[in-house]
Amino acid sequence: MSSQNISGAYRTLEIILGIVAIAVSVLTLIYPALAMATIVFLFGIALIIIGFLRLGTAAFSHELPDSARAANIVIGILAVIIAAVVLLYPGLATVTLVFLLAVALLVYGVGRIAVGGVAGNLSGWLRGLLIVMGILMIVFAVIVIIFPAIGIVTLAIFVSLGFLFLGIDSLATGIAGGTTA
Numbered sequence: 001m002s003s004q005n006i007s008g009a010y011r012t013l014e015i016i017l018g019i020v021a022i023a024v025s026v027l028t029l030i031y032p033a034l035a036m037a038t039i040v041f042l043f044g045i046a047l048i049i050i051g052f053l054r055l056g057t058a059a060f061s062h063e064l065p066d067s068a069r070a071a072n073i074v075i076g077i078l079a080v081i082i083a084a085v086v087l088l089y090p091g092l093a094t095v096t097l098v099f100l101l102a103v104a105l106l107v108y109g110v111g112r113i114a115v116g117g118v119a120g121n122l123s124g125w126l127r128g129l130l131i132v133m134g135i136l137m138i139v140f141a142v143i144v145i146i147f148p149a150i151g152i153v154t155l156a157i158f159v160s161l162g163f164l165f166l167g168i169d170s171l172a173t174g175i176a177g178g179t180t181a
Contacts, residue, residue, distance in 0.1 A: 007177065014174030021167030025160045032156030039159070040093045044086035051079030098151035102144035109137030 028035040054076030058069045086093040116122075116130030144151035 011174045011177055014170045016174075018167045018169070018171030018174060021163045021170060023167075025163035025167060028156055028160035028163060032153050032160075035156045035159060036094050036152050037090055040086060040090045040097070044083045044090075044093070047079045047083035047086065051076045051083060054079060094152060095148045098144060098148050098155060101155070102141045102151055105137050105144075106141035109134040109141060112137065 054072045056076075057064070058072035058076065061069065061072075064072070112130045112134030114134075116127040116134060119127060119130075122130075144154070
């Protein structure tokens with residue numbers, strides 16, 4: 001196979017990836033609940049794989065210290081149990097994920113306000129911006145905690161945008177014939 005054929009095949013794969021990513025982006029925007037359910041399902045499957053991998057590591061890696069083997073057993077069992085809960089109750093898993101992301105955003109917002117309030121070495125406009133952004137993050141986090149559906153839709157939008165940007169990047173790379181780093 002010549003390098004031109006490989007390059008052509010690579011470009012074709014980039015274009016196909018771009019088209020698929022853009023299609024997934026559109027489907028995620030049209031069906032945000034399905035997108036979140038798919039993400040939760042894949043997360044559950046990944047946890048099962050991780051759980052059994054950790055259990056296998058504990059069972060077959062005799063060179064590991066007993067404490068490492070015990071840790072692998074605990075992690076493996078917890079991963080399988082959490083996977084079962086995620087797969088049996090995907091709605092609960094989705095709301096829990098959104099809630100945890102909202103709490104993280106809340107904590108981050110408080111941190112931005114704190115930095116803006118005490119960082120005397122920063123310019124006044126930057127301190128003010130940090131405080132305003134912190135307040136906006138807290139407001140959004142509280143809204144998502146009170147109304148989780150808003151968080152689910154917002155998360156779906158961000159996932160959709162991620163696929164859209166990936167698709168555009170892949171299409172542009174495939175059409176232009178360049179390679180991605």
